[in-house]
Amino acid sequence: MHELSLAASLFEILEENARGYKDARITAVTLRVGRLSGVVPELLRSAFDAYKKGTLAEGARLEIVVAPFDFRCRGCGGTSFREDPAAACAACGSKDVELVGGMDLVVEKIEVEVEDS
Amino acid sequence: MTRKDVLVQKDLLGTNKEVAAEIRKELRGRGILCVNLLSSPGSGKTALLEGLADRLKGRFRMAVIEGDIETERDAERIRARGVPAWQITTGGACHLEAKMVGKVLPGVPAAIDFLFIENVGNLVCPAGYDLGESLRCVLLSSPEGDDKPAKYPQAFATADVLILTKADLIPYLPFDPAGAAREALAINPRLRVFRVSALRGEGMDGLAAFFAEALAAERAARA
Numbered sequence: 184m185h186e187l188s189l190a191a192s193l194f195e196i197l198e199e200n201a202r203g204y205k206d207a208r209i210t211a212v213t214l215r216v217g218r219l220s221g222v223v224p225e226l227l228r229s230a231f232d233a234y235k236k237g238t239l240a241e242g243a244r245l246e247i248v249v250a251p252f253d254f255r256c257r258g259c260g261g262t263s264f265r266e267d268p269a270a271a272c273a274a275c276g277s278k279d280v281e282l283v284g285g286m287d288l289v290v291e292k293i294e295v296e297v298e299d300s
Numbered sequence: 301m302t303r304k305d306v307l308v309q310k311d312l313l314g315t316n317k318e319v320a321a322e323i324r325k326e327l328r329g330r331g332i333l334c335v336n337l338l339s340s341p342g343s344g345k346t347a348l349l350e351g352l353a354d355r356l357k358g359r360f361r362m363a364v365i366e367g368d369i370e371t372e373r374d375a376e377r378i379r380a381r382g383v384p385a386w387q388i389t390t391g392g393a394c395h396l397e398a399k400m401v402g403k404v405l406p407g408v409p410a411a412i413d414f415l416f417i418e419n420v421g422n423l424v425c426p427a428g429y430d431l432g433e434s435l436r437c438v439l440l441s442s443p444e445g446d447d448k449p450a451k452y453p454q455a456f457a458t459a460d461v462l463i464l465t466k467a468d469l470i471p472y473l474p475f476d477p478a479g480a481a482r483e484a485l486a487i488n489p490r491l492r493v494f495r496v497s498a499l500r501g502e503g504m505d506g507l508a509a510f511f512a513e514a515l516a517a518e519r520a521a522r523a
Contacts, residue, residue: 200306200308219457291309
């Protein structure tokens with residue numbers, strides 16, 4: 184797996200987003216991880232902990248939201264979320280469904296602590 | 301001290317996706333069909349490319365980018381078929397990334413029809429990385445077992461084509477090709493399914509014809 188290289192990208196994004204705040208410290212990071220992303224949340228957490236030392240996110244907690252599979256039905260056009268990648272459409276039962284989500288690896292938001300001026 | 305939430309909404313793979321989009325645009329502009337081959341190690345990616353090289357020869361020009369953790373061996377096998385090949389050795393990385401392909405591209409001749417990229421043998425990690433390909437093919441060899449689509453859904457969900465390889469071994473194995481295809485299609489109904497034996501030649505002419513059609517369709521879409 185490549186969680187360590189993903190952690191490197193994560194810290195680039197963190198630095199970029201905290202740069203605008205003077206003396207900011209990042210106290211929390213929320214990450215959305217799709218079930219189909221191939222990423223193991225626990226490994227990503229270990230990589231995050233290994234990486235954060237000496238950065239402005241040193242004291243940050245990582246919140247990982249695991250996103251389910253997201254389908255669109257080609258039959259009825261309906262969308263549904265499911266735990267099974269081979270499931271049929273929840274609305275009409277059609278097997279002709281298309282996976283449209285579940286691959287996400289997105290930094291949703293960060294919490295920053297700034298000195299009061 | 302004040303705490304505030306900052307909305308970020310940035311994709312961890314965003315940089316890779318941007319580089320991949322540039323590669324796709326460049327290759328499409330040059331009328332080249334780029335194909336990314338994904339599979340476990342040993343499922344027959346290189347043998348498939350050798351078979352395709354023999355069948356596309358004379359009518360089309362192809363080039364191959366080989367991804368492996370170590371050695372130049374796969375590129376040498378492809379060159380022995382008279383096809384230009386570039387080896388990317390990742391030195392441990394479990395997948396190819398778009399920027400690795402981008403580094404090799406300037407050396408790839410402009411006058412080719414197909415660019416095949418053989419990814420690092422791994423049915424998990426390469427699925428998350430767009431390389432700028434127009435077609436993604438996942439290979440599943442009969443000795444691996446027909447349960448792989450259900451166990452490793454990412455690769456099958458993101459592919460356009462499923463190639464069941466080592467078909468010549470099916471009579472000797474408890475491998476159900478129809479069952480494997482059914483499970484893969486349940487995850488991704490758009491998959492085109494092929495059954496081949498690169499060693500014996502079964503199904504290889506049909507696969508070569510499919511790539512020729514896909515190339516024509518790509519060029520027609522560009523015009």
